[in-house]
Amino acid sequence: MELRYLQLLSDKFPNAPAVAKEIILLESVLNLPKGAELFLSDVHGEHESFRHVLKNASGIVRSKIIDLFSDELNEKEIRAFASLIYYPEHKIEIIKNELENAEEFYAQTLYRLVRLSREFASIYANRKIQKLLPEDYGYIISELTQERERLSNQKDYYHQIIKTVIEIDQADRLIVAFANFIQKLAVHKIHIIGDIFDRGPGAEHIMDALMDYQSVDVQWGNHDIAWMGAACGSRACIANVLRLSLRYGNTDTLEKGYGINLMPLVSFAIEVYKNDESLVFEPKSSAEDAFNESEQWLNRIMHKAISIIQFKLEGQLAQRCPEFGVGDRDVLSKIDYRKSTVAIEGTEYDLNDGFFPTINPASPNELSESESALLQKLWESFRDSERLQRHTRFLYENGGMYKVSNQSLLYHGCIPIDDSGNLEEVEFEGKLLKGRALLDYFDQMARKAYFGKRKSVEKEFGRDIMWYLWAGSKSPLFGKHKMATFERYFLSDEKPKAEHKNGYYKFRDNEATCKMILSEFGLDPDKSRIINGHVPVVVKKGESPIKANGKLIVIDGGFSKAYQTQTGIAGYTLIHNELGLQLVSHEPFESTKSAITKETDIVSSQTILSKLDEKLCVRDTNDGIRVLSKITELKSLLDCFQKGTIKERYFGNT
Known part of the structure; x- marks a missing residue:
């Protein structure tokens, strides 16, 4: 062999x-020195903030500008130069209208871009640099970054290139090419610790940006898996994706981003739910301002229509897969439609809404004829979305349930742990699984859901597993005993709405627990760490992202605007370069427009987690x-x- x-x-x-x-x-x-790795988590569709963090490399670009040019540029000039690198096309147009001496500006800017490019390129082999060079101006950039001006017989050659570029009016294009080149050089590898989708308005733009990057991996989050499940054809996942989009008043990703046709849902909701008076299905408060009164009404009845379909599908799934242990999600079968009450965990509660025009009390999980027709159209729309399918393939090819990278264990949610602090055993297909074996099993089943033979038993079961990963009681991506969606909509009592976290969240502050998990995944527990997302760190209440004496770092700090009032910041990023580990906390990003016109950046502070005596090399x-x-x-x-x-x-x- x-x-x-x-x-x-x-x-x-x-x-x-x-x-x-x-x-x-x-x-x-x-x-060669180790390249910078950038870790982000729970970006939840906030594409403007996400793109800015990529452009400024979580502060790396600005820091390098200060290191190189602090003797010749003041703070205002540093901001302007950084803004030019982040948004070159837009910034040049603004600058050109203010220029008195264009030739001097172009020459100074290009010389500085050459110096900055050399600094970032110094850690890469030449053939790696060649791959990152832009197609149009790659040769020119390559020539300028080879330090020819230091050789007496090459100085004129070097300076003439820049002079000619300016004379033939190509400086704008070369500046743009240099800026994009620097952005790519600044970060060697990007790790997304889950949850690209939902809540924010532009998950599809984030996916496009990731696909354009040279080295990316994604540890699937529960929101990612729901969208992947929808792309696989899981009807329960499709209903959840639609419901959540309507809950946050964000259908642009569905309609404009992925071309999902919502008109069948609009027609169905108007026909069946036009007389519904429940206000509980109003979009989340942050989205209400985006709607006029009629739009809000339409969003509300669409929201309820797909929610009822979701509960029916989840009830069917609970009956179809008793081994999932989610019988409590067969909620519609637990309603007394005559009394308008429901039994939740052994207690009867009054419903605050009893309008169920499509439910047959004798067979509550059965879809009506019109619901079945609607669901088929939605299923076809998800299946036929070329962009969604392309993004889903990227997530499969570059993602997984977890990743081991440079003495770090990366995963989104949790490693299920029982009440005694031990790895929790879960039974699937007659096998008891825990820890790494459990995550490997889910990873395999998720792939069968997408790549399995059409209409095979394995593929169908894989689709059901995709829903289980989204909301199952032992799912390492979810990490709670139930997803109380029905309870939040239909009950006034707060008690049944509680979602109890897995034991992992009780024991993750314990260093011994983290070392046990690291050992389970084949890592040296004394030299490695866990990088985790999923549950926002509530900084405003004094919670620290650094847990278990540094063995676990939680980098979900509220990248999503929906969480920022809760957390008090706008997210964390983690940088691992040749100098060690740095945790960066971010304040809210105002807007791309502000970053261009006002030259604002994401204000951040850095915490050095480890500083090495000797720089790390690729070795x-x-x-x-x-x-x-x-x-x-x-x-x-x-x-x-x-x-x-x-x-x-x-x-x-x-």
Whole structure:
């Protein structure tokens, strides 16, 4: 098998010189500084804030500007230069209207961009840089960043490039190319610790930005999995995605972003729920201002219509999959329609709304004929959304339930733990699973939901698992004993609305618990850490994102505007570079317009979590391990060439 593999490898490296060249290049890469990794969590559709954090690399770009130019630029000029790098196309147009000496501005700006690019590029191998260069001006940028002006016989060549660019009116385009190049260089790798979707208005824009980045991984969040489930064809997930979008008054992502046709739902709601007087289905307060009275009424009845369909589908699923242990979500079967009461966890409660025009009390989970027709149209719309399917494939190809990266364990929600503090065992398909094995099982089933054979039992069960991951009582992405959606809508009593958290949230402050989890995933518990999202850190009440003596870092600090009044900040990001770990807390982002016209940035503060005596190199990272493995394989191939076990091939030699 090894010889066959090496023969295949020889197709790419057909002779000893080709192998030797690659070994030399890879050995040199191992000694380069570690690139910056950026960790974000729970961005929830806030695409303007998200894009700004990518553009400023969570403060890295501004810090580098200060390091290089603090002797020649004042604070106002630093802000202006940073803003130009973040939003070059827009900023240039504003600056041009104010210029007295355009040639001087262009020359100064380009020379500074060259210096900044060199600084960021210094940690990369040349072929990596070549991949990041823009197509149109890549050659020019490459020439300018090679420090030719330091050689006496190259100075004129270097300066003439910039002079000619300005003379032929190409400076604007080169500045834009340089700015975008710097943005890509500033962050080597992006880790999203879940929840790209829901609440905010632009999840599709976030997905587009991630797909355009050079190195991204996503640890699926419960909101991501709901959208992925909808794209897979899970009707229960489709209903949940629609309901949540209507709850937050945000249908732009559905309609404009993914082309989901909501007109069938509009027609159905008007026909069936036009006389509904319940106000509990009004959109969340932050969205109310966006609607006039008629729009608010329409959103409300659509919201109720899809909610009832959701409860029916969840009731069917609870009956279809008793092993899920979600019988309490078969809520419609627990209603006494004559008395207008419902039994929740053994207690009877009065309903605050008894208008159920599509429910047959004898068979409450059965969809009406018109509901079935509506759901089929919605299912087809999700299936046929090319952009949604493209984004979903990206999440599968670049994501998973968890990731181990550079002595860090990354996951969105929790690792289920019982009341005694031990890893909780959960039974699926006759197997008791816990810890890593449980997450591996869910990861596998999620992939079967999308890639499984059409109409197969495995694919259908995988679709049900997608809903379970969204709202199941032992789901590591959800982490609560129930999702009390029905209770919040239909009951006035607060007691049944309580959603009790998994034992993980009781024990995660315990260092021993975190070390147990790290060991379960094959990490050294003394040298590694957990990076977690999902539950916002309530900073305004004194809660710290750093838990268990630094073994666990929670980076959900309220990126979503819906949480910022609760948390008191606008999110955390984590940076891991050659110097160590830095936790960055952010204040609310005003707007892209303000960042361009007022040159405002996301105000942030940094907490140094670890500072290293010696800078980390690629050799010290997971990338380094992969490079070392490639070097070992190439040395084996070289040995085969030298011994004649595999024949070398040169041009013209077949």
